Structure formats: C-alpha cells, structure tokens
Amino acid sequence: MKYLYVALFAFVGATLRYSLTLLAGDISYIGTLAVNLAGSFFLAFLASYPFKDQNLKIGVTSGMLGSFTTFSTFSADSIHLLEAQPTAGIVYITITMAGGLFLSYTGLKSGRSVFC
Numbered sequence: 001m002k003y004l005y006v007a008l009f010a011f012v013g014a015t016l017r018y019s020l021t022l023l024a025g026d027i028s029y030i031g032t033l034a035v036n037l038a039g040s041f042f043l044a045f046l047a048s049y050p051f052k053d054q055n056l057k058i059g060v061t062s063g064m065l066g067s068f069t070t071f072s073t074f075s076a077d078s079i080h081l082l083e084a085q086p087t088a089g090i091v092y093i094t095i096t097m098a099g100g101l102f103l104s105y106t107g108l109k110s111g112r113s114v115f116c
Helices: 002-024 028-046 054-068 071-084 086-115
Strands: none
Touching: 002 028, 002 054, 028 054, 028 071, 028 086, 071 086
C-alpha cells in the first residue's frame, strides 16, 4: 500500500512541478527555483504534522514533495548558467541554497507552531 501512496502522490508532485516550470516560460531556472524553495518550506512544515497514517505521510513527503522538488534540474541549470553567465549562476546557486535552508527553518518553526 505504501508504494501506491508514493506513486499517486509522486504523480501529483511531478505534475505540479511541470506546470510551474511551464509558467516560467523561457527562463526555466526560475521555475526550478520556485519549486525547490516551496518544497523546502512545505517538507519542513509537514515534518511537524502528526500524520495518523504513515502511508499518507510517506506519500505526501517522499512521493509528492520528492517529485515536486528537483535537485538534478537545479544542478543542470546551475552548470548552464555558470557557463553562460557566471555571476547569474553564482546568484542562482546562492539563492537556492540559502533560500532553501531559510525556508526549511521557517517551515519547521511554522509547522511546530501550528501542529504542536
């Protein structure tokens, strides 16, 4: 049953990511940045949620948020930007890493204040 939850929620997460990337248009790394920052917040936020069904927890966290965020696309975008526009590449990497950590911290604190 756990695998079914992961698969179903992964479909939702991947579809959301693809949709947001399409909204970004020609500047695809903006879509990747948006999903990775949002995913950082929501994964940490949901870490505090008292899921009664562990299959649902795994489906939402590993399935949906795991397929929503994308480290491989972040890596590829970073390399392309560094080669074409080194300063933009460094800014992109810095915003992604620092922003992701900040939003994870914010999500965890927010989740604890809501659920605990």
